[in-house]
Amino acid sequence: MTTFRIAPSILSADFARLGEEVRNVITAGADIIHFDVMDNHYVPNLTIGPLVCQAIRPHVKAPIDVHLMVKPVDRIIPDFAKAGADIITFHPEASEHIDRTLQLIKDNGCKAGLVFNPGTPMHYLDHVMDKLDMILIMSVNPGFGGQSFIPEALNKIAYARRKIDESGRDILLEVDGGIKVENIAAAARAGADTFVAGSAIFGQPDYKAVIDAMRAQLATV
Numbered sequence: 412m413t414t415f416r417i418a419p420s421i422l423s424a425d426f427a428r429l430g431e432e433v434r435n436v437i438t439a440g441a442d443i444i445h446f447d448v449m450d451n452h453y454v455p456n457l458t459i460g461p462l463v464c465q466a467i468r469p470h471v472k473a474p475i476d477v478h479l480m481v482k483p484v485d486r487i488i489p490d491f492a493k494a495g496a497d498i499i500t501f502h503p504e505a506s507e508h509i510d511r512t513l514q515l516i517k518d519n520g521c522k523a524g525l526v527f528n529p530g531t532p533m534h535y536l537d538h539v540m541d542k543l544d545m546i547l548i549m550s551v552n553p554g555f556g557g558q559s560f561i562p563e564a565l566n567k568i569a570y571a572r573r574k575i576d577e578s579g580r581d582i583l584l585e586v587d588g589g590i591k592v593e594n595i596a597a598a599a600r601a602g603a604d605t606f607v608a609g610s611a612i613f614g615q616p617d618y619k620a621v622i623d624a625m626r627a628q629l630a631t632v
């Protein structure tokens with residue numbers, strides 16, 4: 412049976428109370444903290460860096476999944492590893508040398524993943540499967556929370572699931588963007604096992620109620 416993981420994106424949390432927010436969402440049943448890093452260059456928004464990762468690290472034992480939407484990407488990777496990141500993912504368009512960036516993440520003691528935008532072809536997987544711990548399929552264009560799920564992402568999830576199963580490796584398949592109680596089961600049926608949700612969770616007063624409702628949907632898959 413698949414283990415499903417829920418990864419709230421703190422992009423939609425109250426940044427003035429971030430320690431409390433990450434504790435609350437883990438207490439409410441979340442598995443992973445999804446940490447969105449935007450640079451106002453690779454994506455048109457600016458968010459948080461290693462200092463904030465370091466600040467929330469003592470508040471939760473759960474893995475911190477750092478999603479780097481920055482270009483260039485290599486220089487900042489050791490800083491996030493030192494700040495307590497467990498998983499670091501990046502976009503192939505943001506690295507001149509994808510294999511080297513994956514190795515850099517692993518050399519810094521973190522799990523490594525590649526992120527695919529809605530328009531990014533999947534062939535970037537072809538020669539690096541042996542270095543991946545996570546594949547992240549974007550179901551919105553990166554840069555903002557609260558956007559609508561792009562249905563074509565389901566085909567990309569299904570493709571990535573086939574590649575993972577063929578590889579026989581233990582690779583998490585994460586989906587990010589517009590995930591809600593209403594569509595989480597469709598993403599799981601396509602093959603995703605890890606679900607980022609920002610506005611759907613932090614936009615509601617009762618985090619446990621949302622996470623429970625998501626798990627109830629996942630139980631139907």
Ligand code: DX5
Pocket residue numbers: 420422423445447478551552553554555556557558587588589590607608609610611
């Ligand atoms: C988008 C980010 C997402 C975003 C998800 O660039 O990578 O993680 O915060 O937010 P929702 O769930 O609101 O679409």
Ligand code: ZN
Pocket residue numbers: 420445446447478587607
């Ligand atoms: Zn993200």
